[in-house]
Amino acid sequence: xxxxxxxxxxxxxxxxxxxxxxxxxxxxxxxxxxxxxxxxxxxxxxxxxxxxxxxxxxxxxxxxxxxxxxxxxxxxxxxxxxxxxxxxxxxxxxxxxxxxxxxxxxxxxxxxxxxxxxxxxxxxxxxxxxxxxxxxxxxxxxxxxxxxxxxxxxxxxxxxxxxxxxxxxxxxxxxxxxxxxxxxxxxxxxxxxxxxxxxxxxxxxxxxxxxxxxxxxxxxxxxxxxxxxxxxxxxxxxxxxxxxxxxxxxxxxxxxxxxxxxxxxxxxxxxxxxxxxxxxxxxxxxxxxxxxxxxxxxxxxxxxxxxxxxxxxxxxxxxxxxxxxxxxxxxxxxxxxxxxxxxxxxxxxxxxxxxxxxxxxxxxxxxxxxxxxxxxxxxxxxxxxxxxxxxxxxxxxxxxxxxxxxxxxxxxxxxxxxxxxxxxxx
Amino acid sequence: xxxxxxxxxxxxxxxxxxxxxxxxxxxxxxxxxxxxxxxxxxxxxxxxxxxxxxxxxxxxxxxxxxxxxxxxxxxxxxxxxxxxxxxxxxxxxxxxxxxxxxxxxxxxxxxxxxxxxxxxxxxxxxxxxxxxxxxxxxxxxxxxxxxxxxxxxxxxxxxxxxxxxxxxxxxxxxxxxxxxxxxxxxxxxxxxxxxxxxxxxxxxxxxxxxxxxxxxxxxxxxxxxxxxxxxxxxxxxxxxxxxxxxxxxxxxxxxxxxxxxxxxxxxxxxxxxxxxxxxxxxxxxxxxxxxxxxxxxxxxxxxxxxxxxxxxxxxxxxxxxxxxxxxxxxxxxxxxxxxxxxxxxxxxxxxxxxxxxxxxxxxxxxxxxxxxxxxxxxxxxxxxxxxxxxxxxxxxxxxxxxxxxxxxxxxxxxxxxxxxxxxxxx
Numbered sequence: 001x002x003x004x005x006x007x008x009x010x011x012x013x014x015x016x017x018x019x020x021x022x023x024x025x026x027x028x029x030x031x032x033x034x035x036x037x038x039x040x041x042x043x044x045x046x047x048x049x050x051x052x053x054x055x056x057x058x059x060x061x062x063x064x065x066x067x068x069x070x071x072x073x074x075x076x077x078x079x080x081x082x083x084x085x086x087x088x089x090x091x092x093x094x095x096x097x098x099x100x101x102x103x104x105x106x107x108x109x110x111x112x113x114x115x116x117x118x119x120x121x122x123x124x125x126x127x128x129x130x131x132x133x134x135x136x137x138x139x140x141x142x143x144x145x146x147x148x149x150x151x152x153x154x155x156x157x158x159x160x161x162x163x164x165x166x167x168x169x170x171x172x173x174x175x176x177x178x179x180x181x182x183x184x185x186x187x188x189x190x191x192x193x194x195x196x197x198x199x200x201x202x203x204x205x206x207x208x209x210x211x212x213x214x215x216x217x218x219x220x221x222x223x224x225x226x227x228x229x230x231x232x233x234x235x236x237x238x239x240x241x242x243x244x245x246x247x248x249x250x251x252x253x254x255x256x257x258x259x260x261x262x263x264x265x266x267x268x269x270x271x272x273x274x275x276x277x278x279x280x281x282x283x284x285x286x287x288x289x290x291x292x293x294x295x296x297x298x299x300x301x302x303x304x305x306x307x308x309x310x311x312x313x314x315x316x317x318x319x320x321x322x323x324x325x326x327x328x329x330x331x332x333x334x335x336x337x338x339x340x341x342x343x344x345x346x347x348x349x350x351x352x353x354x355x356x357x358x359x360x361x362x363x364x365x366x367x368x369x370x371x372x373x374x375x376x377x378x379x380x381x382x383x384x385x386x387x388x389x390x391x392x393x394x395x396x397x398x399x400x401x402x403x404x405x406x407x408x409x410x411x412x413x414x415x416x417x418x419x420x421x422x423x424x425x426x
Numbered sequence: 427x428x429x430x431x432x433x434x435x436x437x438x439x440x441x442x443x444x445x446x447x448x449x450x451x452x453x454x455x456x457x458x459x460x461x462x463x464x465x466x467x468x469x470x471x472x473x474x475x476x477x478x479x480x481x482x483x484x485x486x487x488x489x490x491x492x493x494x495x496x497x498x499x500x501x502x503x504x505x506x507x508x509x510x511x512x513x514x515x516x517x518x519x520x521x522x523x524x525x526x527x528x529x530x531x532x533x534x535x536x537x538x539x540x541x542x543x544x545x546x547x548x549x550x551x552x553x554x555x556x557x558x559x560x561x562x563x564x565x566x567x568x569x570x571x572x573x574x575x576x577x578x579x580x581x582x583x584x585x586x587x588x589x590x591x592x593x594x595x596x597x598x599x600x601x602x603x604x605x606x607x608x609x610x611x612x613x614x615x616x617x618x619x620x621x622x623x624x625x626x627x628x629x630x631x632x633x634x635x636x637x638x639x640x641x642x643x644x645x646x647x648x649x650x651x652x653x654x655x656x657x658x659x660x661x662x663x664x665x666x667x668x669x670x671x672x673x674x675x676x677x678x679x680x681x682x683x684x685x686x687x688x689x690x691x692x693x694x695x696x697x698x699x700x701x702x703x704x705x706x707x708x709x710x711x712x713x714x715x716x717x718x719x720x721x722x723x724x725x726x727x728x729x730x731x732x733x734x735x736x737x738x739x740x741x742x743x744x745x746x747x748x749x750x751x752x753x754x755x756x757x758x759x760x761x762x763x764x765x766x767x768x769x770x771x772x773x774x775x776x777x778x779x780x781x782x783x784x785x786x787x788x789x790x791x792x793x794x795x796x797x798x799x800x801x802x803x804x805x806x807x808x809x810x811x812x813x814x815x816x817x818x819x820x821x822x823x824x825x826x827x828x829x830x831x832x833x834x835x836x837x838x839x840x841x842x843x844x845x846x847x848x849x850x851x852x
Binding site: 127 | 428429430431432434435436437438439441442443445446455457458459460462463464465466467468469470471489491492493494495497499501511512515516521522523525526531533535545553555556558560561564567571673676677678762764767772773776777780783784786787788789790791792793794805808809811
């Protein structure tokens, strides 16, 4: 029988252990900010994504089909539209600001490659309510805290930050379709490289527009105020970005932040702040994750507008980032015990095993009395157990259990009532 | 915008909290038996289920479609074939016995109703290796320990146990197709009721066969030995079931066990032990979950046979069982704090919030300085926060933070360095 469906993964226990460790760190940081976990259906009507999500996803990547009841459905390719639907459905009931997160699986029909699979898991964290610099700063701060909680330091990653409104206002006199094409091209710039980007740009735009786009790409954070005064960009944007930057500086996080007008992000629903976390490893210079502000999506779902900002952090790129730096690499310690059962004391041993489990001790028991003791010990060791327990006729008569510590080789006889503290102490 | 896709659920934070609590209990019991968690792709080729899973699932219930690469795929309707594929692919590498569990979501196109949805989550626990009574007993014991870990007691549920081989050997001279029809009918018996069952039975079988089926249904555990000697049933089955029962008795679990020849289970791959956990609540007398032994499925997947026994425990029926008895109903205690920020001390407050989070304290901060303090306190209380923190100009000058305990109304001034221990102590 073959392996998993193309672009998806079988998670064997050792893979699952890594995934669980990764999600445990994420959960703990999200919870420390007061974010509440939610979850949602795997399928949504395809209309939930149409003209809200990204064109590329809806047209080329979503897994869609007609169900047995003739409904056009999609396996979720992202969480944001679902989250917006859920918050919108509760309307005014939810206490604001709404701080939500989820970790779920998604599917996109892509060519599998480094950092890209067809099924992936993703953290989504969103903050809904005020559209203040404080809200944007909190979302960026949450992302920084997640990455540093794994052990990442300055120089490991950088949040490249911009605002969706900058580009549109800077080339406002350009035809809308051309603007969109250039936007898509900017989004691919990192992937295709500067040379190919310039070449395609010259095919898409005339000479003055090519210059305009290149001058846009060289804008620095400190230029924004002046450009705003001259009416070349949306004047509010510069002040907002500076305020966000100030709040993060106050928390000692400015070294993780860099203004970069070349950031675009592929989702149609972004309306303000947009950002990407970039891996600074020269061999793996790619976006670990991205996000942005979407102040109009909730209004499209229901009757009320509700400003929102958030990000998605996928497990494939995150795992690559973590593994390339040796984060979460600690082997798990040997733990628990393997209880070898003998026919003459089976029932008493099973009773002790049952009591130990209730006391929080991991206990595996043998299932075939005929297998040799040496072989069972070997299997216990390979499985990562710390102790082997045995109670033969002699131990049964003396009311003790023989405990062999596989780490030291020491053997001790322990009374059943002392076992759990003995084993937990090790 | 509408609610979730028919037969699926939105998990708002309060729903998610219940689901997480439920899975935490399950995980902890599985881990205490040394079961290792694994996970697997959402999609599988449809061929993985054909002629292995249940006909009803493959023909009527599975969500299947052709992907953009012309592959016939299915959203997994169950985990067992995937698990068998994964274990089979690793062949002899895995140390035996293999003790595995997973908690994942599945989809089946069913008419949604009480205890039945189109998307559900399910624990799958499997033990692969020896086909001994000890292995069967361990799987049953694991299931009993999970249900009792929630607080269930004798009289709350019953494991009804039988063996797939009993019926086939008891009616061995019957035409194979008729035997299959009666098998399917037995599987529906609980659902359609005794009267409808007898009526359909008379339509399916002639007079002597009707009597034979009814006499089968009245077989008791103690009859098995004699029936085996007379060659009316597979002689090995009785001895095996008695041995399983003995092992569970030794652990004081016999009160949860009942032999019931009427148990059939719909999956084609079962070859021996079959069982269901039945809710004994008279208003909700239904199967909470079921499982059985499948000794030939691994051989169908790869070159090596590997005996296996396991069960699936779905979240929809389990939640019903738990809620009807008030298990896991404890409201979560108020926790963490809400830090109201003031413009004059924003940066210092954010720094303290950041330090508190690193010390394990849940801290939400305000995002709009203009909102009235009374209103913010109210929101903090509704969100389940225990404390409100404030540092105005006065506190800033004195180097303290004002801490209001929302449970008692007490206010104290605490030095930033003492805050985490002060808040964690409460």
